[in-house]
Amino acid sequence: MTPEVLYNIRTITYIIASATFIIGLKRMGNAKTARNGNLIAAVGMTLAIIASIFIHVNKVQTETGVAFEQVETPGFIYSLIFAAIIIGTIIGWLTAKKVQMTKMPELVSMFNGMGGACAALIGLMEFHHNTGNTGALIAIVLGLIIGSVSFSGSVIAFLKLNGTMNKPVRLPSYNIINTLVMIGVFAFGAYMIFSGTESSTLLYLLFAAALIYGILFTIPIGGADMPVVISLLNSFTGLAAAFGGFLYDNKVMLTGGILVGSAGTLLTLVMCKAMNRPLSNVIFGAFGGGGASAGDGPDVKGSIKDMSVADAAVLLNYSKKVVIVPGYGLAVAQAQHIIHELEMLLEERGVEVKYAIHPVAGRMPGHMNVLLAESNVDYGKLVEMEEINPELEQTDVVLVVGANDVVNPAAKTDPSSPIYGMPILEVDKAKHIIVNKRSMNAGYAGIDNLLFYDPKTSMLFGDAKKALTELVAELKTM
Amino acid sequence: MTEIINFIGTHQEIIFFIILSVFVGIEVIGGVPTVLHTPLMSGANAIHGVVIVGAIIVMLNVDANDYVALSLGFLAVVLGTLNVVGGFVVTDRMLEMFKKK
Numbered sequence A: 001m002t003p004e005v006l007y008n009i010r011t012i013t014y015i016i017a018s019a020t021f022i023i024g025l026k027r028m029g030n031a032k033t034a035r036n037g038n039l040i041a042a043v044g045m046t047l048a049i050i051a052s053i054f055i056h057v058n059k060v061q062t063e064t065g066v067a068f069e070q071v072e073t074p075g076f077i078y079s080l081i082f083a084a085i086i087i088g089t090i091i092g093w094l095t096a097k098k099v100q101m102t103k104m105p106e107l108v109s110m111f112n113g114m115g116g117a118c119a120a121l122i123g124l125m126e127f128h129h130n131t132g133n134t135g136a137l138i139a140i141v142l143g144l145i146i147g148s149v150s151f152s153g154s155v156i157a158f159l160k161l162n163g164t165m166n167k168p169v170r171l172p173s174y175n176i177i178n179t180l181v182m183i184g185v186f187a188f189g190a191y192m193i194f195s196g197t198e199s200s201t202l203l204y205l206l207f208a209a210a211l212i213y214g215i216l217f218t219i220p221i222g223g224a225d226m227p228v229v230i231s232l233l234n235s236f237t238g239l240a241a242a243f244g245g246f247l248y249d250n251k252v253m254l255t256g257g258i259l260v261g262s263a264g265t266l267l268t269l270v271m272c273k274a275m276n277r278p279l280s281n282v283i284f285g286a287f288g289g290g291g292a293s294a295g296d297g298p299d300v301k302g303s304i305k306d307m308s309v310a311d312a313a314v315l316l317n318y319s320k321k322v323v324i325v326p327g328y329g330l331a332v333a334q335a336q337h338i339i340h341e342l343e344m345l346l347e348e349r350g351v352e353v354k355y356a357i358h359p360v361a362g363r364m365p366g367h368m369n370v371l372l373a374e375s376n377v378d379y380g381k382l383v384e385m386e387e388i389n390p391e392l393e394q395t396d397v398v399l400v401v402g403a404n405d406v407v408n409p410a411a412k413t414d415p416s417s418p419i420y421g422m423p424i425l426e427v428d429k430a431k432h433i434i435v436n437k438r439s440m441n442a443g444y445a446g447i448d449n450l451l452f453y454d455p456k457t458s459m460l461f462g463d464a465k466k467a468l469t470e471l472v473a474e475l476k477t478m
Numbered sequence B: 001m002t003e004i005i006n007f008i009g010t011h012q013e014i015i016f017f018i019i020l021s022v023f024v025g026i027e028v029i030g031g032v033p034t035v036l037h038t039p040l041m042s043g044a045n046a047i048h049g050v051v052i053v054g055a056i057i058v059m060l061n062v063d064a065n066d067y068v069a070l071s072l073g074f075l076a077v078v079l080g081t082l083n084v085v086g087g088f089v090v091t092d093r094m095l096e097m098f099k100k101k
Helices: A003-027 A034-054 A075-098 A100-129 A134-161 A174-194 A200-218 A221-248 A249-276 A281-282 A291-297 A309-317 A328-332 A336-348 A367-374 A384-394 A464-476 B002-010 B012-030 B034-060 B069-094
Strands: A057-062 A067-071 A321-326 A350-357 A382-384 A397-401 A430-438 A459-460
Touching: A003 A034, A003 A057, A003 A067, A003 B012, A003 B034, A034 A075, A034 A291, A034 A367, A034 B034, A034 B069, A067 A200, A075 A100, A075 A459, A075 B034, A075 B069, A100 A134, A100 A200, A100 A291, A100 A328, A100 A367, A100 A382, A100 B069, A134 A174, A134 A221, A134 A249, A174 A200, A221 A249, A221 A350, A221 B034, A249 A281, A249 B012, A249 B034, A309 A336, A309 A397, A309 A459, A321 A336, A321 A367, A321 A384, A321 A459, A328 A464, A336 A350, A336 A367, A336 A397, A336 A464, A350 A367, A367 B034, A382 A384, A382 B034, A397 A464, A430 A464, A459 A464, B034 B069
Parallel strands: A321 A350, A321 A397, A350 A382, A397 A430, A430 A459
Antiparallel strands: A057 A067
């Protein structure tokens, strides 16, 4: 085959891959077709990667028109590429297969960081090949900056989700410092593009500065907002990939990158909307940060009512309608199977059981759905917030398992509360509320919850899995 | 100013392409139910792993005697593969749980 034919075969592969990305994303938006959509996109990606490795033909401009030249690559470079792909596949596959369902958000963040780092490395290596070409340098420097920010930001997000770093770290006037650092990084980038410098030292300094900015950007943001941040960093990596596509005039990188960039941005905004907070408030705001707002407890506190497992079992057994509100505590305790058992047991006795899913329950939107789906909970029993709220008034018992901020009435009643305005599950309308929690510690937002002092509320302290297991055992004796 | 105008002129195809892709990206995930946000984010995460194509291009053109570039390129391909493989596998694992019972 002539180089021209080979070049065009690669182009066709890229067209197919781009189409699979769009179809894949579209199908991922529907529970029935989602898995198939993911598979389609994966096949397209594989095709694009194979074509990129085996067809190394460059299109060059000559005096008479365009020519296609096949480039010989030394065999050992191919060995290196294959070795790298094999290593990446084994590590990626094993990690993705082995990790617990509860650790999924961290993992997504980590993989996102890897993509960002890859984009940053491309920028580091391509810089010197393109001195004097302003257009290419813009793509290189922006890809380097955004990729690095995405990488270091994702690492911090990973550490926060994983609990290694659970308090937001705030330097004094961090907003001003962060803005200045951001402006500085971009000004430095502009210098690298337009000054014609070839200094490697400066290039690595820019890399370091962008990494530091990624850390500064993520570190003040509270754990509860990490899903939004991961989604945002996800779209950053998409953007960095798109700059790579611009640099190489590679359409598949462009489509993949831009699709994720725009879809990711929209997803970020949708998540913010679910929490009723503007994105700027997440990035610059004061959510879940020690500080004044968190310290100000509600003025009037009643007393907390403790409840025994036996009492809880009796209450549940004689109810007509029970709504379970799962939260991160359920995920941490790995209590998704036992809660399903409880649900089936109650249903057998004629109790109607539903799950109320708050859009941001857990550490990621949809986190609870994934977790409950794992233990075979019927998809139809998971009811979203808007639909369940009107039903709560006719509910006999609401069982809150490891959720806190998403049922905090302060979001509706206390304008001084940091979560004021966030839509919540209005569980205080129900006849009884049982709250299972490990302790009286505040939730991720670090604020007190008036619900626990409600006369209708009883607290069932203990690890979710342990408490629910005891509850199931108790119910079985009745 | 003229430079910018001419830059846009020379790259018009790609600019059209970018604008259309942005709208496709927005359209394609519009109206997705909340329950699918996590898998969707994860799936999108795998798709931006396409950046690995750039890492492969770098490796194919690298100077075989430049060990720094070789190691950086090698690392870039490993990281890109991690993003792609890990991303798709983890998304599949999440979605497996949504299958019809």
